[in-house]
Amino acid sequence: MSRPRTRTRWRLSLTATGLLAASFVIPAPVNAAAEDTTDYAITVDPKASGAKIDDTMYGVFFEDINRAADGGLYSELVQNRSFEYSTDDNRSYTPLTSWATSGTAKAVNDDGRLNARNRTYLSLDGGSSVTNSGYNTGISVEEGKVYNFSVWARAEQASALTVTLADSEGALAGARRVTARGGWTKYTAKFTATRTSANGRLTVAAEGPVALDMISLLPRDTYKGHGLRKDLAQKIAALDPSFVRFPGGCLVNTGSMEGYDEASGWQRKRSYQWKDTIGPVEQRATNANFWGYNQSYGLGYYEYFQFSEDIGAMPLPVVPALVTGCGQNKATDDDALLKRHIQDTLDLIEFANGPVTSEWGKKRAQMGHPKPFHLTHLGVGNEENLPNEFFARFKQFRAAIEAKYPDITVISNSGPDDTGSTFDTAWKLNREANVDMVDEHYYNSPQWFLQNNDRYDSYDRNGPKVFLGEYASQGNAFKNALSEAAFMTGLERNADIVKLASYAPLLANEDYVQWRPDMIWFNNHASWNSANYEVQKLFMRNVGDRVVPSTATGTPSLNGPISGAVGLSTWATSAAYDDVSVTGADGATLLSDDFSGDASKWTHTGGGSWSIQDGQYVQTDAAAENTMVSAGDPAWHDYDLHVKATKKSGKEGFLVAFGVKDTGNYYWWNLGGWNNTQSAVEQAVDGGKSTLISKAGSVETGRAYDIDIKVRGRQVTLYLDGKEWGSFTDNKPAEPFRQVVTRDAKSGDVIVKVVNAQAADARTAIDLGGLKTAKTAAVTTLKAAPDAVNTEKETAVAPVKSTFAGVAGKFTYTFPGNSVTFLRIPRK
Incomplete structure (x- = not known):
């Protein structure tokens, strides 16, 4: 994954508050204001041949x-069990990250190590101990469950180790003792949790000098024992x-391709190599x-x-x-x-x-x-x-x-x-x-x-x-x-x-x-x-095994011209803007600003630091992201926007916005984005962005660029230094009513799958095209408010199963607003 593979991906994920953008708007059907139900028709053609669906379709x-492996799917409860964390991995890391020590415990990297690939180990003197804090709030255990402890240890003289599992309220299991002696050897013990806790700590205390590595605590109850x-x-x-x-995605093809070097002993930040x-x-x-x-x-x-x-x-x-x-x-x-x-x-x-x-x-x-x-x-x-x-x-x-x-x-x-x-x-x-x-x-x-x-x-x-x-x-x-x-x-x-x-x-x-x-x-x-x-x-x-061809009526929509104010922004860049003008299609001047005075025409809606400097409007914070300032009327349409832009410093280029409705709804021409490797026009709808047109290209520091954007209806043409850079027409409808019908060869069921991504219910006439079916369908429905989000404590979106006894060659079904509905209809 995949990140940040393109700068857009990070932008897409976050709003100005650091949270995921949370809404989008589906144009309501023309009759939705009059009633809460709209009418559709689905016609199935069982005589036509649809696509075969392979068994591999979805995975x-x-x-x-996001810590999907360690601290996640891999069930190890001890973080940094082998003391290999390093500042090379993360500037905040040390070999003792996630460990608290007492006494003379210290991390060691020398020839006494466990093996060539596990280089750092822990040295403890008698009376010293180490405590691991696990992941999240601590080590999580469940009452009555068994947990397997293991450690590799080396001791010149016999040294007893006391291992305890506890939280702030006391012991979570009975203490265990193992005695280390001689060269590197693996020692094991088991704990049975006496209480449930998500805040546990694992402590290993030594009675004599000892070297430790690979301190592990694993639940015995894992998926299929694996x-x-x-x-x-x-x-x-x-x-x-x-x-x-x-x-993975990015971790597969990033980092050094040379791999682990047995001779030098280490090669950090390697690409993921299976061996x-x-x-x-x-x-x-x-x-x-x-x-x-x-x-x-x-x-x-x-x-x-x-x-x-x-x-x-x-x-x-x-x-x-x-x-x-x-x-x-x-x-x-x-x-x-x-x-x-x-x-x-x-x-x-x-x-x-x-x-x-x-x-x-x-x-x-x-x-x-x-x-x-x-x-x-x-x-x-x-x-x-x-x-x-x-x-x-x-x-x-x-x-x-x-x-x-x-x-x-x-x-x-x-x-x-x-x-x-x-x-x-x-x-x-x-x-x-x-x-x-x-x-x-x-x-x-x-x-x-x-x-x-x-x-x-x-x-x-x-x-x-x-x-x-x-x-x-x-x-x-x-x-x-x-x-x-x-x-x-x-x-x-x-x-x-x-x-x-x-x-x-x-x-x-x-x-x-x-x-x-x-x-x-x-x-x-x-x-x-x-x-x-x-x-x-x-x-x-x-899934089904084959598509049964079908058609559906669409949702009426009204597409007016692209309308909105204009804006200027930067992303990890300092840039200067000058000579901004907006001219209507009739030649009337809607906005003109050469920044010889103040910036009162502009509203600051993003981050960054904007000021007038030498007759230019300058954003000086080269680390700030999305520093949008806007000017004009959200009702403007059919206009020409001119801007002169100069990159002063930073990683990328500049962003010139048009059709600006608010902070989450606009278009912008992103020149020199993606670490100054590409330029693109992106559309933001309620904070989420999509790329409409893109090309390779970079922006030179210190060079003034003339940028012109011509908006006519839903057609936009873009010019860079007087030459046409590209154009697009944004007239694709965001259709909220979608369907597909498939057939399951094993059961014989016909599966009618309908998505109704609008507030209004969809009263739908369904024509099965002569298929002979049972009269009762098994129904699974997902329905919730558009902004509903599942959390640890609340499941707002969950499937509801029911039956529908009104199936016939032709029948009517009302699909709720904001729903996904599957009708499994048995064949006779």
Whole structure:
């Protein structure tokens, strides 16, 4: 995931208060003011042939973001168990992060270490102790449950260790004692919790000099006994996903590609390389996570494969292609290193599928799984923003894999966005090379998802198939889930093109969030499903095997011209603006400001520091994000905007806004965005942004640019230094009423799936086209207020099951406002 792969992704997630933007507006039907019900018609054509839906249609994407692994799905309760945290991983980290010490406890990195890959250990004198605080509020235990303690210790003379588990109110279990003697040895004990607490602390006290490493506390009760946190694993399994994409997005293709160096002993900030993550956990080299923390690799490739098998899902790993992404944008030219990574990928396939007599199949068997994991799909690369460089390397990976494993589907990608020059170039290369499947990623506003239900209608039916590996609208409110549901009806309708799809990200620990929104939220003692999760679950468990073609009437809408005031802004940049003018289509001057006086015409609605300097309006804070100032009338339309802009310093360029309604609704031309690599027009609707047009390009510091924007009706033309840069027409309706009908071959059921993302009920005439069905349908409904959000303590969005006994060849059903409804109608 995927972050911050483009600057927009961060912008999309946050409002000025740091919270996720929480609303969008669906234009009401023309008769909604008169009554609370609108009329629609759905006509099913069972004689026509619809797309076959593969069993792999919906899955999940796991990335170690938001502490999804350590402190999350991996059930280890001790944080920094191996004392490998480092300032190289996070400036606030030390080897004793999450540990409190007494006496002469100290972290040591010398030749007395546990092994070459576990380099730092703890030295205690007699009378010293260490206490671990776990994750979130502490170590969470449940009364009556058993917890397995282990530690690696070394002591020249016998040294007793006393291990206790307690919170501020006292002991949570009886103390345990182990005696360490001799070289590095693993010692174990078990605790049975006498109370439930989310605030526990684990303490190890030494009676004599001793060295300690890998201090661990794991619940005995894990998902299918395989070491994963049970409630989180169960929630994922309950989705019934057909695949698991892992181990992530940005952490796959960022950092050093050289990998762990046994000779020098350490290589921090490596890209995620699978061989680092298998074998005994005490021999797995920890690594700096792209998202700002340390990852232990206790949840590694073996565990990913095993979890996929446990939940009946296809494993889908992603390996680095030696072109970094997520803002790094570098291509490795080391041919020997490229060949090593290609061989590592071949070894990965052997690890998953090879016989126990093979080198890597034997390693799998030694870990406890002699049978193969049945790997069939593998992704190479993730969101590379250098499409030509990526594809040159991808072809070498694909050729090597196809030569040895011709049955493996090798998946390419199309970069970090749903449109733009990178996307276009990548797709051109993928088509020309006859790639099997292309991984698309995008995070857009709810309005975008409502507008783009037809995205895949026009894709080439003879070209590469699509894996929609990461997508989400910008929030966890029910309105976000509604827009995603509406979009998913289009995915199913185009199931001959879209073969796999996974919402992202999957997990978020509420106290360690780098990315919003997320499907499943948790802390150290509880987890809860988002509204988006409920939509995904409803679709995953009611897919069907084939689309039954159907049509539906649309919602009347009135599209007036683009209207709004104008604005100036910056993002991590200092810039100066001058000679702003707005002229109506009739030539009348609406605004003119050369900043020779004050800035009284402008309203400051964002951050930053604005002032008049030498006849220019200057924003001087090069670290501030979204510093919007606006001027004019929100009712303005059909006008020409002129601005002179100069970048003074910082990472990016400048932002010129038009059609400004308020702080969450506007368009802006983003020049020199994405770390000064691209320019784009973005539309904000209630705080969520979508890209309408984008091109590669940068902005020079100190150079004055003439920017002109011509707005006519819903057509916008943009000029840079007098030359046309681009144009677009924003006239796509955000249709709130969407549907798809599928058939389940096993049960014979016809499944009518309807999304009504508006306040008004939708009274709908349904014509089954002569299908012979039962008279009673099983109904599952998700209905809630648009702003409803599920939390640890309140489940505002949950499925309601009922029956409907009025099914006939032609019948009427009223779909509630703001709802997703599935009607499962048995065939006679």
